[in-house]
Amino acid sequence: xxxxxxxxxxxxxxxxxxxxxxxxxxxxxxxxxxxxxxxxxxxxxxxxxxxxxxxxxxxxxxxxxxxxxxxxxxxxxxxxxxxxxxxxxxxxxxxxxxxxxxxxxxxxxxxxxxxxxxxxxxxxxxxxxxxxxxxxxxxxxxxxxxxxxxxxxxxxxxxxxxxxxxxxxxxxxxxxxxxxxxxxxxxxxxxxxxxxxxxxxxxxxxxxxxxxxxxxxxxxxxxxxxxxxxxxxxxxxxxxxxxxxxxxxxxxxxxxxxxxxxxxxxxxxxxxxxxxxxxxxxxxxxxxxxxxxx
Amino acid sequence: xxxxxxxxxxxxxxxxxxxxxxxxxxxxxxxxxxxxxxxxxxxxxxxxxxxxxxxxxxxxxxxxxxxxxxxxxxxxxxxxxxxxxxxxxxxxxxxxxxxxxxxxxxxxxxxxxxxxxxxxxxxxxxxxxxxxxxxxxxxxxxxxxxxxxxxxxxxxxxxxxxxxxxxxxxxxxxxxxxxxxxxxxxxxxxxxxxxxxxxxxxxxxxxxxxxxxxxxxxxxxxxxxxxxxxxxxxxxxxxxxxxxxxxxxxxxxxxxxxxxxxxxxxxxxxxxxxxxxxxxxxxxxxxxxxxxxx
Amino acid sequence: xxxxxxxxxxxxxxxxxxxxxxxxxxxxxxxxxxxxxxxxxxxxxxxxxxxxxxxxxxxxxxxxxxxxxxxxxxxxxxxxxxxxxxxxxxxxxxxxxxxxxxxxxxxxxxxxxxxxxxxxxxxxxxxxxxxxxxxxxxxxxxxxxxxxxxxxxxxxxxxxxxxxxxxxxxxxxxxxxxxxxxxxxxxxxxxxxxxxxxxxxxxxxxxxxxxxxxxxxxxxxxxxxxxxxxxxxxxxxxxxxxxxxxxxxxxxxxxxxxxxxxxxxxxxxxxxxxxxxxxxxxxxxxxxxxxxxx
Numbered sequence: 004x005x006x007x008x009x010x011x012x013x014x015x016x017x018x019x020x021x022x023x024x025x026x027x028x029x030x031x032x033x034x035x036x037x038x039x040x041x042x043x044x045x046x047x048x049x050x051x052x053x054x055x056x057x058x059x060x061x062x063x064x065x066x067x068x069x070x071x072x073x074x075x076x077x078x079x080x081x082x083x084x085x086x087x088x089x090x091x092x093x094x095x096x097x098x099x100x101x102x103x104x105x106x107x108x109x110x111x112x113x114x115x116x117x118x119x120x121x122x123x124x125x126x127x128x129x130x131x132x133x134x135x136x137x138x139x140x141x142x143x144x145x146x147x148x149x150x151x152x153x154x155x156x157x158x159x160x161x162x163x164x165x166x167x168x169x170x171x172x173x174x175x176x177x178x179x180x181x182x183x184x185x186x187x188x189x190x191x192x193x194x195x196x197x198x199x200x201x202x203x204x205x206x207x208x209x210x211x212x213x214x215x216x217x218x219x220x221x222x223x224x225x226x227x228x229x230x231x232x233x234x235x236x237x238x239x240x241x242x243x244x245x246x247x248x249x250x251x252x253x254x255x256x257x258x259x260x261x262x263x264x265x266x267x268x269x270x271x272x273x274x275x276x277x278x279x280x281x282x283x284x285x286x287x288x289x290x291x292x293x294x295x296x297x
Numbered sequence: 298x299x300x301x302x303x304x305x306x307x308x309x310x311x312x313x314x315x316x317x318x319x320x321x322x323x324x325x326x327x328x329x330x331x332x333x334x335x336x337x338x339x340x341x342x343x344x345x346x347x348x349x350x351x352x353x354x355x356x357x358x359x360x361x362x363x364x365x366x367x368x369x370x371x372x373x374x375x376x377x378x379x380x381x382x383x384x385x386x387x388x389x390x391x392x393x394x395x396x397x398x399x400x401x402x403x404x405x406x407x408x409x410x411x412x413x414x415x416x417x418x419x420x421x422x423x424x425x426x427x428x429x430x431x432x433x434x435x436x437x438x439x440x441x442x443x444x445x446x447x448x449x450x451x452x453x454x455x456x457x458x459x460x461x462x463x464x465x466x467x468x469x470x471x472x473x474x475x476x477x478x479x480x481x482x483x484x485x486x487x488x489x490x491x492x493x494x495x496x497x498x499x500x501x502x503x504x505x506x507x508x509x510x511x512x513x514x515x516x517x518x519x520x521x522x523x524x525x526x527x528x529x530x531x532x533x534x535x536x537x538x539x540x541x542x543x544x545x546x547x548x549x550x551x552x553x554x555x556x557x558x559x560x561x562x563x564x565x566x567x568x569x570x571x572x573x574x575x576x577x578x579x580x581x582x583x584x585x586x587x588x589x590x591x
Numbered sequence: 592x593x594x595x596x597x598x599x600x601x602x603x604x605x606x607x608x609x610x611x612x613x614x615x616x617x618x619x620x621x622x623x624x625x626x627x628x629x630x631x632x633x634x635x636x637x638x639x640x641x642x643x644x645x646x647x648x649x650x651x652x653x654x655x656x657x658x659x660x661x662x663x664x665x666x667x668x669x670x671x672x673x674x675x676x677x678x679x680x681x682x683x684x685x686x687x688x689x690x691x692x693x694x695x696x697x698x699x700x701x702x703x704x705x706x707x708x709x710x711x712x713x714x715x716x717x718x719x720x721x722x723x724x725x726x727x728x729x730x731x732x733x734x735x736x737x738x739x740x741x742x743x744x745x746x747x748x749x750x751x752x753x754x755x756x757x758x759x760x761x762x763x764x765x766x767x768x769x770x771x772x773x774x775x776x777x778x779x780x781x782x783x784x785x786x787x788x789x790x791x792x793x794x795x796x797x798x799x800x801x802x803x804x805x806x807x808x809x810x811x812x813x814x815x816x817x818x819x820x821x822x823x824x825x826x827x828x829x830x831x832x833x834x835x836x837x838x839x840x841x842x843x844x845x846x847x848x849x850x851x852x853x854x855x856x857x858x859x860x861x862x863x864x865x866x867x868x869x870x871x872x873x874x875x876x877x878x879x880x881x882x883x884x885x
Contacts (some may be wrong), residue, residue: 082580124565
């Protein structure tokens with residue numbers, strides 16, 4: 004929880020900078036990219052790295068299920084305006100009102116999920132006990148330290164970062180879709196990945212799955228709707244929840260993958276390979292996609 | 298089973314009245330609305346109301362799985378003609394023949410499911426035993442009584458009800474989509490909801506899940522196909538199984554949600570919040586949707 | 592594994608013959624048809640036939656989960672180029688490059704899955720022990736014998752078979768879609784079905800599920816990508832992984848069905864009815880589909 008909030012500070016700061024500049028395409032690409040990258044790459048690499056060290060890893064699946072359920076709700080909420088906006092008869096005003104309503108629904112759901120997991124049913128979300136937890140606090144401290152340092156650094160350079168995205172795309176010949184979805188999400192999530200991968204290597208998959216899916220659901224159910232609300236105050240025009248259909252499809256597939264994979268509460272290295280390969284299929288597509296699309 | 302059949306009498310009577318009048322758009326909206334409302338609102342509110350009273354509720358998931366499987370089959374059967382009808386090359390004759398064939402398939406599947414759950418594998422579908430079952434028959438009698446009274450009342454007013462739907466929409470400024478999907482389904486299912494919610498409060502989630510999903514699958518696999526067959530005798534023209542793509546999408550998401558949620562056979566209050574919020578997202582969309590769409 | 596490889600020789604030989612002739616539509620229909628037929632008809636009939644003899648069948652679900660996971664990855668990999676090709680802005684060159692990349696990804700995943708199931712985690716994939724295994728080798732020998740004979744026969748007639756497909760369609764008034772998806776897949780998979788059904792009757796569902804899903808995942812993750820690579824050497828033009836949207840939809844639904852059904856590791860006869868009826872719904876649609884579509 005703390006992890007997720009600190010980790011997403013990076014994304015929030017980047018998004019606020021882009022929001023003020025009215026770069027809604029970049030804001031949305033960044034939101035979708037973080038959700039897809041966390042649920043597929045961060046989760047998959049955690050399962051793979053943990054599985055290469057430990058034969059079979061068991062973990063408390065209650066938290067994974069809660070986060071997967073939240074992501075499922077968020078994906079449907081993002082799906083509705085995006086699909087309906089393709090129809091001719093829908094007006095921008097309808098999309099905007101619907102986005103406001105759905106944002107309120109998502110924020111309320113997120114708030115209730117915190118009441119549920121931290122208050123009324125707290126004991127269901129404790130991690131499974133493992134032998135080497137005596138050593139963990141020290142490493143956790145290191146991870147949190149890394150997190151704090153990277154967050155501050157990214158916050159300092161975020162304005163430059165957002166401005167230079169377009170430039171970087173041209174320089175390296177990368178498509179804007181690839182930069183927005185993959186590069187920004189990987190760089191912005193670097194600190195969280197250190198925590199998640201280190202947890203997996205220490206056979207604490209609860210921690211890794213919690214960071215990966217918790218961070219994704221926080222973006223989807225809190226950061227994205229809050230940005231819609233803030234756009235009324237800060238942005239040049241109100242922002243809606245209408246995403247590129249391809250982004251919605253990727254979020255939907257990522258959510259389904261995470262739900263299927265964490266359903267059993269057990270993992271071995273090949274499960275990680277499968278999840279990472281779904282991510283690689285998406286990354287490859289975005290890399291090759293001609294720039295005029297999206 | 299008895300519950301589901303009595304409960305759906307209401308919907309059947311409304312649908313027959315509309316069928317005779319050739320109001321196929323209303324018939325289909327009512328069918329889709331009942332499926333979505335039962336699998337999301339009735340199930341979700343049962344889980345929520347039960348969860349607010351009982352910390353964690355366990356229930357026999359065999360019946361939930363059977364009903365979810367039936368709903369999955371029905372959703373695919375409704376998906377095929379609806380998606381293909383969007384393609385230019387498909388003729389109305391093809392859609393009609395396909396609808397007839399799929400109707401026969403659904404009715405046969407429903408009949409076999411009754412043989413399975415009431416004859417060959419009956420013992421798998423008994424509810425989990427709970428302490429307060431001595432008191433249950435009395436309350437069940439009350440619920441069945443309510444059911445019978447409401448059914449008779451609705452049957453009496455159904456002709457008026459169907460005629461007044463368009464009128465009510467104009468008076469309250471509601472869109473026809475919202476009235477057809479949400480209002481009709483909520484009013485028509487009121488009696489079943491009394492049973493389902495009362496069962497959940499008494500920690501008999503088997504009963505609630507059975508009513509909610511059993512009623513939805515009966516509509517999808519029995520009422521809808523029977524209406525197609527009856528339309529040849531009673532309706533002005535034959536009715537097909539081609540639905541509005543949005544309705545099919547909602548039914549598909551509702552079925553997936555029910556399958557995911559009942560998979561574990563355990564529930565707490567927040568699971569109900571998630572399911573109800575998927576319903577609220579749909580209801581909000583239909584409420585806001587401009588009237589010309591659908 | 593051996594079963595799957597021998598069984599798919601038939602499909603590989605048919606596909607190579609069609610590949611050399613540049614009949615890519617037939618190659619793709621045959622690939623999609625085998626995947627859908629194996630995951631729905633072969634699996635469903637195994638569950639049904641086994642369930643009619645044995646009240647409840649339990650089986651090791653690790654292999655079913657692995658194969659379902661592989662099929663899920665493959666379906667997404669086939670979905671991407673097929674959906675993107677519908678967009679106007681995508682060039683054939685993009686689709687071809689993407690198909691090459693995805694083919695490499697699928698072959699790598701398949702190779703790693705063999706390392707996983709036969710080397711590093713071999714003990715997880717042994718079948719559950721059953722009483723009558725003493726008799727099994729003899730029946731297995733018979734099944735393998737049948738397999739070998741049918742494979743040789745089909746190999747001999749494959750050239751004629753491919754040429755006569757169009758002719759048969761005209762003679763019997765069958766649509767090319769029905770012949771390509773259903774007839775070719777049923778005939779080509781006949782030998783495997785003998786093995787799978789015989790295993791199910793002997794209460795060895797591990798074997799049946801392994802043949803049905805293992806054969807489907809081998810086609811999707813090995814045969815299809817290898818055919819793309821071979822088309823550069825053997826075919827008149829390079830082949831891509833862009834499928835008819837209807838075929839992708841059927842593969843997606845088939846994969847989801849198999850994943851849902853094998854998730855519990857238990858089965859009774861009605862589960863088989865459900866799976867076979869999904870197949871019948873598809874077969875009925877393809878049978879009725881006007882020839883100009885596809």
